[in-house]
Amino acid sequence: MTNIAVELSGIRKTFGGFVALDDVSFTACYGQVHALLGENGAGKSSLMNILSGLYSPEAGSIQINAMPLSFSGPKDAVRAGVGMIHQHFKLVDKFTARENVLLALAVDRKKPNTQEVHQKILRLASRLHCEIDPNRIVGTMSVAERQRVEIIKALALGSRILILDEPTAVLTEKEASSLYEVMAEIAATGTCVIIVTHKLRDVKAVAAEAMIMRQGRVVATVDPKVTTTAELTTLTVGTEIPEPRRSTKPSGDCVLRIEGLSGRDDAGPLKGTSLQVRSGEIYGIAGVGGNGQTELVDALSGVGDIKDGQILVGTTSREWTDATRLSSAQLLDLGLAWIPADRQNCALATRLSVQDNYAIAHIRSGIGSRFWINRRAIRKLASQAVAAADVHGVRSLAQWVGLLSGGNAQKLVVERELSRSPKIIVAHSPCRGLDVRAAAAVHGRLLEARDNGIAVILISEDLDEVLAISDRIGVMSNGRIVAEFNAPGDRQAIGDAMVNHV
Amino acid sequence: MTRLSVTSLMPSYTLEVRMDNPLWRRVLVISAALVVGLALSVAILVIAGVPAENLAGEFAVTLLDAHSINAVLVQAAPLILVGAAAAIAFRARYWNLGLEGQMIAGGVAATAMSIWQVGPEASRLVVMGVAAAVVGAAWVIFPTILKLRLMVSEIISTLLLNYIAMYFMYHLLFGAWKDPRDSYPYSPEYKAFERLPELWHGIGAGYVLALVVVALLVWLTQLSRFGFSLRFVHDNPNFARRAGLWVVGITFSSVLISGALAGTAGFVVSASIQGRLTQAFFTGYGFSGILIAFLARNNPLMVVIVGMLYAILFVTGQNLQVFYQVPFAVVQLIQAIIVICIAGSDFFLNHRLVRRV
Numbered sequence: 001m002t003n004i005a006v007e008l009s010g011i012r013k014t015f016g017g018f019v020a021l022d023d024v025s026f027t028a029c030y031g032q033v034h035a036l037l038g039e040n041g042a043g044k045s046s047l048m049n050i051l052s053g054l055y056s057p058e059a060g061s062i063q064i065n066a067m068p069l070s071f072s073g074p075k076d077a078v079r080a081g082v083g084m085i086h087q088h089f090k091l092v093d094k095f096t097a098r099e100n101v102l103l104a105l106a107v108d109r110k111k112p113n114t115q116e117v118h119q120k121i122l123r124l125a126s127r128l129h130c131e132i133d134p135n136r137i138v139g140t141m142s143v144a145e146r147q148r149v150e151i152i153k154a155l156a157l158g159s160r161i162l163i164l165d166e167p168t169a170v171l172t173e174k175e176a177s178s179l180y181e182v183m184a185e186i187a188a189t190g191t192c193v194i195i196v197t198h199k200l201r202d203v204k205a206v207a208a209e210a211m212i213m214r215q216g217r218v219v220a221t222v223d224p225k226v227t228t229t230a231e232l233t234t235l236t237v238g239t240e241i242p243e244p245r246r247s248t249k250p251s252g253d254c255v256l257r258i259e260g261l262s263g264r265d266d267a268g269p270l271k272g273t274s275l276q277v278r279s280g281e282i283y284g285i286a287g288v289g290g291n292g293q294t295e296l297v298d299a300l301s302g303v304g305d306i307k308d309g310q311i312l313v314g315t316t317s318r319e320w321t322d323a324t325r326l327s328s329a330q331l332l333d334l335g336l337a338w339i340p341a342d343r344q345n346c347a348l349a350t351r352l353s354v355q356d357n358y359a360i361a362h363i364r365s366g367i368g369s370r371f372w373i374n375r376r377a378i379r380k381l382a383s384q385a386v387a388a389a390d391v392h393g394v395r396s397l398a399q400w401v402g403l404l405s406g407g408n409a410q411k412l413v414v415e416r417e418l419s420r421s422p423k424i425i426v427a428h429s430p431c432r433g434l435d436v437r438a439a440a441a442v443h444g445r446l447l448e449a450r451d452n453g454i455a456v457i458l459i460s461e462d463l464d465e466v467l468a469i470s471d472r473i474g475v476m477s478n479g480r481i482v483a484e485f486n487a488p489g490d491r492q493a494i495g496d497a498m499v500n501h502v
Numbered sequence: 503m504t505r506l507s508v509t510s511l512m513p514s515y516t517l518e519v520r521m522d523n524p525l526w527r528r529v530l531v532i533s534a535a536l537v538v539g540l541a542l543s544v545a546i547l548v549i550a551g552v553p554a555e556n557l558a559g560e561f562a563v564t565l566l567d568a569h570s571i572n573a574v575l576v577q578a579a580p581l582i583l584v585g586a587a588a589a590i591a592f593r594a595r596y597w598n599l600g601l602e603g604q605m606i607a608g609g610v611a612a613t614a615m616s617i618w619q620v621g622p623e624a625s626r627l628v629v630m631g632v633a634a635a636v637v638g639a640a641w642v643i644f645p646t647i648l649k650l651r652l653m654v655s656e657i658i659s660t661l662l663l664n665y666i667a668m669y670f671m672y673h674l675l676f677g678a679w680k681d682p683r684d685s686y687p688y689s690p691e692y693k694a695f696e697r698l699p700e701l702w703h704g705i706g707a708g709y710v711l712a713l714v715v716v717a718l719l720v721w722l723t724q725l726s727r728f729g730f731s732l733r734f735v736h737d738n739p740n741f742a743r744r745a746g747l748w749v750v751g752i753t754f755s756s757v758l759i760s761g762a763l764a765g766t767a768g769f770v771v772s773a774s775i776q777g778r779l780t781q782a783f784f785t786g787y788g789f790s791g792i793l794i795a796f797l798a799r800n801n802p803l804m805v806v807i808v809g810m811l812y813a814i815l816f817v818t819g820q821n822l823q824v825f826y827q828v829p830f831a832v833v834q835l836i837q838a839i840i841v842i843c844i845a846g847s848d849f850f851l852n853h854r855l856v857r858r859v
Contacts, residue, residue, distance in 0.1 A: 301744055329746035338744070346744055349737035360734060360745050363727065370727045 004066065005030045005161050005192035006051065006082075011060035013046055020046045021057070022216045030160065033183055033193045035207035035224070037200075037236055039435035040405045041393070043216040044196045048163050052084040053077030064161070075107075083159025085150045087166045093139035097121060097132055097149045104153050117156065124152045127189075128182045144175040151182065161192045168202055169433055172288060172461065180206040198435040200232050212236055237437050246469055246487065247451050251281035254314060255455045256424050261299060261309035261324075262479075269295045271479030272309065279423065282446060282456040284470030285481070287498055289461045292479035294341070297428045297459060301338045302328030313424070335423035339413055339430050343406070347413045350402030354394055354412065355382035357401040361416045389415035390441065407438030414445050424455045431465060443469050463498075467491060517853045531847045539843035543836040552826045570817055572704035576774055578813035579708035580605075580767040584787045585794030585805040585812075586712075586719055587763035593723065593736050593800050594756035596649070600642060600660030601764045602788035603667035607641035608634035608765025609772045610671055613689050613779040616696050617679065623695045630696065631711075631769050638765015639758045641667065646757045650750055664788070675781060689779035698774040708774040712806075715763065719802040722759075732756060764791070797844055815840065 006028045013021040021043045028034040036044040049055045051062065053071035062069050064080050071077050077084075091100050098118055105112040118134050125132040130148050138146055147167060154162055164183070168176040183206050187193045195202060203210045203224045210227075212219045212235045220235050256277040263270040269292035277283045287293060298304035299311060312320040313334050323334060340346035348357055359367050359378040366381065368374035382397050389411045393404050401409060410430065417425060427446060431439035447469055450456050459476075460466050466473055473489045474481040475497040483497040548554050584601055591598035598604075612630035615621065621629040645659035675687040682690070698707040723729040734742040735752050743749050771783050794812060798804035819833035 303744060327746075328744045329748065332746045340744070345738070345740055347741060349734050349741055351737050352733055356730070356733070360730075363730065363745075363747075368727070372725055373727055373730050 003030055004028075005064065006194075007063040007066075008047065008051065009061050009063075011047065011050060011057045011062075013043075013050065013055060013057050019216050021050075024060075024213070024216070024218055026211055026218075028161070028192050028194055030192045031187055031190050032208045033187045033195060033206050035203045035210040036194065036196045036213065037198065037203050037210050037232070038213035039198055039236060039437060040407050040433075041215075042213040042236075044213050045165060047213075048084065048165060048194065048196050051077065051161075052082050052163060078157060078159070081158060081160040082163065083154030083157055083161065084163045085147070085154060085165065085167065087169060089146050089150050091138050091146060091149060091153075094137065096135055096137050097141075097152075098134035100138060100149060101134075101153050101156050104157055120156055121152055124155050128152070128185055130178075130182070143170045144172075144178070147171070147179070148182070151186075155186070155191075159191070161194070162186060163194045163196065165196045166198070166433075167195065168197065168199060173463075176202075177205075198236070200229050200236075200436075203232065204229065214238060233436060237435075246471070247447055249280060249451050251471065252279040252453060253318075255279045256314070256457075257310075257312040257320070258296075259310045259312070261296070261311065262307050263292075263295055264305045264307045269479050270299070270306075270309075273476070273480055274309075275474055275481050275484075277424065277455045277457055279455045280450055280453045281471040282450050282458055282469055284466035284473045285457065285459040285476050286463055286466045286473055286494055287461070287476035291476050293428065293459045293476060295479075296476075297338065297340065297426055299324075300331070300336065300426050300457075301340070302326055302331045332420065336426070337417040337420050337422035337424070338426040339410075339417055339428060341429040341432060343409060343413060344402070348401050348409060351400055353398045354386070354391075354401045354404070355379055355397040358382040358385050358412060358416050361420050385415045385419065386412070389445075391415075407434045407441075410434055411438060411441060414442055418445060418449055418454075422454060424457070425449060426457045426459070428459045429461065430458070431460070431462070439465075463491070463494065467494075517855060520852055520854055528851060531851050532844060535843045535847035536840070539840035542839050542843070546832065546836060546839070547822070547828065550828055550832050552822070552828060556826075568704060570821070572700075572706075573817045573820075574810070574813045575704060575709045576706055577816050578810050579706065579712040579774065580771045580787060581790060581794060581812050581816075582712040582806055582809035583715060583763050583767035583770060584791030585798065585809050586716060586802055587760045587767065588791040588795035589798060589800040589802060589805055590719060590723070590756050590763065591760035592795055593732055594753045595736055595739070596646070596753060596757050596760070597657045598642065598660055598757065598760050598764075599657055599788065599792070600645065600663050600761075601767075601791045602784045603660070603664035604638040604641045604761045604764035605768030605771070605784040605787055606664075606667040606671050607761075608638040608768030609779050609783060610667075610674065610768075611637035611765065612769040612772055613679070613692075616692050617689070626696050627698065627707075627773070630773065631766060634765040634769035635762040636765070638763070638768065639761040641765070642757055642761030646754060650754065668784075671779070672781065675779065679779070681778075687781060691778045692773060696773065697777055698770065706774055708770040711766070711770065712809075715766070716802050716806050723802060728752065728755070767791075793841060797841065811840075812837075 004027060006026070008024065008026045011021050011024045024043065024047055026047065036047065038044045046055065050057050053074040053076050056071065062071070064082070069080055092103065095103065098114070098121060101117055101121060102112050102114065105117065121132060121134040125148070128148065128151070132145065132148055132152065138149060141149070151162070167179060171179060183193050183195065195207065197203065207224050209221065210224045211221045212232070214236065222235070224232070254276050258273055258275050261270050261273040269290070271292070273292065273296060275283065285293065295304060299306055306324055309324070311323045313323045313336070314320055321334060323331060326334070344350060355378050359381060362381060367377050379397055386394050386397070391404070391408045391411050393408050401412070404412065414430065430442050430446070434442065446456055446458065458466060458470060467489055471487050473485045473487065473494060475483045475494055477498060485494060544554070584605070587601055587604070588598060611633040615626065615630045615633050641663065642660065645654070645656050645663060648654035648659055649656045675689065679689045681688055700706045701710060723732065731742070731747050731752055734745065734747060735749050739749050767787065768784060772779050776783050790812060794805055794808045798808045815837050819837065822828040822833055823830060
């Protein structure tokens with residue numbers, strides 16, 4: 001029917017004793033979109049890294065256009081027509097779009113002609129129904145636009161096999177829909193498109209065939225059109241994962257009041273945010289990213305820059321403490337805790353050990369005095385935490401925390417912050433980049449915290465997440481809370497509030 | 503998972519990044535590097551005219567001769583102190599390039615105590631040492647404030663303060679502090695009770711002081727809460743702040759300690775090796791201190807070992823110059839080769855060869 005573009009057979013890959021891929025075979029055809037579905041750590045990214053020349057397998061063969069090939073590096077793969085769009089884009093932010101494409105062509109030792117490239121970019125962009133100005137500097141483009149530049153770059157290099165690694169992780173719902181159209185368009189021109197993802201929505205929307213991997217092995221190859229979401233979930237995680245049910249326990253008194261919070265710039269994101277949160281409730285803040293969410297979290301974490309307004313935290317004796325300009329240390333003492341969106345930069349010390357990254361929350365108590373840090377106590381605390389939070393991938397508590405996968409690292413962070421016994425916890429995009437199982441675990445912890453009387457603020461761009469577990473929902477737009485809803489929210493009304501600025 | 507990059511050396515081998523490194527492999531690789539460096543040095547020395555069979559004898563002399571051992575220990579003390587000073591600053595991500603200026607500040611302070619005869623004879627040495635540490639720390643306060651308040655790069659500010667310290671010292675040595683006995687621009691000799699004595703079989707008070715300081719640093723960096731917090735400040739200051747650590751205070755403390763240690767090194771050089779304040783007593787220590795800290799990976803215990811190695815190289819180099827007329831440039835070359843070999847051994851610690859399919 002259609003001709004085979006890529007055939008990987010019997011691939012085996014290990015990393016120092018850990019088997020990432022075990023006898024994996026994969027076939028993809030020209031003119032179709034194939035999906036590789038699996039949780040983090042399933043091996044799908046490793047498989048594609050082998051196809052794009054970054055790793056070499058210990059056993060197995062790669063055939064492109066029915067010719068067996070062996071790559072000594074990414075350049076060989078590019079020459080064979082394989083183009084990969086990584087999760088973290090390989091673009092030079094200070095260059096224009098055209099310069100980035102020229103750079104890619106030059107690296108491949110083709111002699112690029114600037115005018116030709118300029119025209120080529122315009123042609124490809126129009127074919128993909130998007131407006132990309134080759135003269136624009138990449139750093140000024142939105143994430144979705146940068147992704148288009150990456151795609152155009154790969155196509156300009158002559159890729160007949162296009163691999164996209166978790167492409168919707170950084171996109172909004174609308175942008176993702178638009179990307180599905182682009183992918184269908186590219187496949188229609190005869191290119192083989194492979195999408196690596198853990199989101200079922202991607203698979204259902206665009207793939208003609210899906211290969212599901214789990215723990216380095218192929219579990220099944222299915223047609224997404226005839227497979228239900230529940231079936232796909234079961235195949236991906238091995239069991240059914242029910243979404244944690246929202247609790248009906250009533251909430252208590254108000255413990256956090258934010259009134260008229262505004263940032264330093266007049267043009268700054270926060271413009272008079274006001275909200276209240278009670279103990280024992282989850283207040284979800286929905287909204288498109290860039291409307292002041294990050295600045296709000298910064299203010300609540302002690303690293304914000306506030307000009308007007310107040311943050312008031314309630315104490316047990318029904319008094320209010322002004323927490324607007326306190327430092328992180330002072331806010332921690334007041335009973336706040338936070339789970340930041342940028343895990344690597346703001347929630348972990350990646351080159352320090354798992355046990356130290358957990359114990360830092362207990363540095364004042366529980367792990368020793370000012371004069372002697374008790375390593376045995378640290379190890380014990382950390383091992384209990386790792387077990388309680390079901391963190392996988394910890395071969396030794398002394399290993400670097402940066403080696404943990406995203407989901408496992410996040411579970412550790414959540415466990416750490418909850419172990420402070422906070423009164424108020426701020427979770428900013430806590431499930432970004434996490435697979436189904438890990439996200440369900442995090443939601444379970446937040447609901448548990450809520451039932452224990454903690455006030456939870458959940459800020460997320462994923463409307464499904466906010467709707468699933470929040471008791472009250474605030475919509476943040478243009479630096480303010482513009483609408484509030486009680487659970488279960490009306491999805492349509494909330495969506496409208498998100499996009500209509502008042 | 504970290505991305506691994508694979509390049510090919512030969513058709514059937516590729517390089518991969520290692521994920522872990524047990525202690526035995528680290529010791530093995532560094533020892534191998536040392537052997538390679540020594541082998542290259544031997545080759546160079548033979549080419550430079552030193553008879554091969556004498557070289558073995560030469561190293562044995564350095565290691566076994568009482569006079570040479572004494573020289574090594576005396577030379578090791580300030581090297582260990584300067585290396586420790588650099589290490590503690592680097593642990594706070596503070597690139598203290600003003601070690602020599604802080605040494606000068608310390609030497610000047612100690613000499614001031616001697617000239618002004620501060621304190622009774624019995625405790626004069628202690629007064630000198632304390633003054634040296636305090637003034638050494640004071641010499642680093644200004645650039646630190648500039649960095650923490652105004653984000654002025656300490657690389658430039660500490661480096662330039664070296665020159666200010668040096669010229670101020672010249673002003674003293676050529677002026678008020680010039681030795682009246684021979685009008686030479688160095689300070690009057692320290693009196694007997696103002697010198698660091700030899701304590702026991704060649705081990706001087708300076709060396710003991712250095713070891714005590716290192717022991718305190720080991721406690722500070724590995725055992726105390728301060729050291730625990732410091733590791734977070736070093737790895738991710740952003741997270742450290744959000745975790746409630748007082749990043750500014752921790753950084754400031756580390757840098758002050760660094761200045762104090764460098765000042766003490768200046769005192770040790772003046773009071774044990776020179777016996778007075780001289781024009782060039784500090785030369786070369788700044789660069790050596792930085793290198794020692796890097797090779798020791800900012801670990802205080804390793805600073806002692808690397809400092810001793812440096813001292814051995816230094817004394818052996820001196821012997822080679824004196825007895826075999828090997829030019830100083832060749833001695834420096836050998837020191838550099840050994841340092842490069844050890845620093846380059848990192849590559850083998852972090853990568854391995856894998857046969858490709």
